[in-house]
Amino acid sequence: MMDLISSHLISSHPESEISGADAEHQTHEFFVDMTCEGCSGAVTRVLKKIDVKFDIDLPNKKVFIESDKDTGVLLETLKKTGKTVTLNPKMRVWIVFLLCLAGKALAAPAEEEPVIDEVEVGSNPVQVETGEFDEAIEIVEDFAVEHPCLNHHCKKGKVCEVDDNNEPLCVCQDPLTCPAPAGEFEHVCGTDNKTYDSSCHFFATKCALEGTKKGHKLHLDYIGPCKLIAPCLKNELGEFPLRMRDWLKNVMVTLYERDDENNLLNEKQKLRVKKIYENEKRLIAGDHSLDLLALDFEKNYNMYIFPVHWQFGQLDQHPSDGFLSHTELSPLRAPLIPMEHCTTSFFEACDADQDKYIALEEWAGCFGIKEQDIDKDLIV
Ligand SMILES: [Ca+2]
Ligand SMILES: [Ca+2]
Numbered sequence: 537m538m539d540l541i542s543s544h545l546i547s548s549h550p551e552s553e554i555s556g557a558d559a560e561h562q563t564h565e566f567f568v569d570m571t572c573e574g575c576s577g578a579v580t581r582v583l584k585k586i587d588v589k590f591d592i593d594l595p596n597k598k599v600f601i602e603s604d605k606d607t608g609v610l611l612e613t614l615k616k617t618g619k620t621v622t623l624n625p626k627m628r629v630w631i632v633f634l635l636c637l638a639g640k641a642l643a644a645p646a647e648e649e650p651v652i653d654e655v656e657v658g659s660n661p662v663q664v665e666t667g668e669f670d671e672a673i674e675i676v677e678d679f680a681v682e683h684p685c686l687n688h689h690c691k692k693g694k695v696c697e698v699d700d701n702n703e704p705l706c707v708c709q710d711p712l713t714c715p716a717p718a719g720e721f722e723h724v725c726g727t728d729n730k731t732y733d734s735s736c737h738f739f740a741t742k743c744a745l746e747g748t749k750k751g752h753k754l755h756l757d758y759i760g761p762c763k764l765i766a767p768c769l770k771n772e773l774g775e776f777p778l779r780m781r782d783w784l785k786n787v788m789v790t791l792y793e794r795d796d797e798n799n800l801l802n803e804k805q806k807l808r809v810k811k812i813y814e815n816e817k818r819l820i821a822g823d824h825s826l827d828l829l830a831l832d833f834e835k836n837y838n839m840y841i842f843p844v845h846w847q848f849g850q851l852d853q854h855p856s857d858g859f860l861s862h863t864e865l866s867p868l869r870a871p872l873i874p875m876e877h878c879t880t881s882f883f884e885a886c887d888a889d890q891d892k893y894i895a896l897e898e899w900a901g902c903f904g905i906k907e908q909d910i911d912k913d914l915i916v
């Protein structure tokens with residue numbers, strides 16, 4: 537899946553940004569999805585073969601290469617590691633997360649389940665990764681056969697224990713039992729503005745505060761250590777939906793392109809996206825100026841209606857009630873906040889009636905979809 541996405545992004549990237557052949561010993565920056573020392577070893581091996589100077593920043597998953605070789609050549613070399621490699625980390629993270637949200641929704645049972653612990657986390661490793669940031673996802677403890685805790689699901693932050701009657705019981709996990717983080721990239725920032733070593737540490741701490749006002753208000757705010765997020769200025773807040781809307785549309789197109797194997801879209805959805813895909817006026821994925829994005833929205837407004845509805849449906853799952861809670865928004869917000877400092881202001885502004893939930897009408901309105909075009913039937 538990752539290779540498909542990255543190659544899609546690369547092929548759609550403006551030519552001028554890929555070619556660096558004319559610059560002498562230019563430093564090229566790549567995002568390589570390395571999750572362990574072994575993965576950075578693979579990068580070292582492939583780069584040594586082509587004899588270039590390089591530096592690996594494992595926590596931030598970045599590789600800096602000093603070379604006069606063409607960026608495309610370096611990109612191909614890095615891809616030999618089998619890892620996801622891209623020049624444009626922001627776009628990549630977005631698309632991967634949105635695709636994974638899609639995958640997760642499809643991994644859930646088709647019939648509506650009132651009990652959250654019925655949600656399955658699929659075998660796709662990235663899906664599991666997304667689950668890390670979703671407070672509503674339950675985890676399954678891996679115990680020996682016939683242990684009472686086998687198949688007894690506990691909420692994130694809790695572990696299964698057996699009581700005196702040999703009955704399974706979910707109790708708060710001691711943060712000390714959480715695995716040590718592999719690097720700073722596993723840190724998370726809570727809404728209390730405290731950095732936690734990992735999402736495990738965060739949820740264990742939240743569990744210990746269960747029933748208190750403090751615990752109720754505590755959420756995972758974003759991925760990465762707490763940092764100063766610059767205040768979002770009014771004009772910047774206006775730019776945010778332009779980019780997000782364009783990303784949503786491109787996620788749909790990417791899903792459509794790879795749908796043969798994955799069936800991530802149903803037939804009705806495929807037909808809708810086909811129209812967008814085949815539209816010759818479609819703005820191809822990439823970094824576009826805000827003016828161009830605004831103009832495209834105005835001219836090709838109809839292309840944006842379905843992607844905005846689709847994303848709402850992807851998020852509204854726990855429960856699927858037509859409202860997005862803080863927890864439901866979390867998989868989208870958490871990776872986005874460190875990159876886009878207007879994220880929090882945007883979602884706050886979306887909640888027009890300030891009831892802490894974002895209704896479909898509020899959501900669609902935030903993205904500039906007109907009231908008469910809001911259609912619950914577009915969410916399948
Ligand atoms: Ca909901
Ligand atoms: Ca609301």
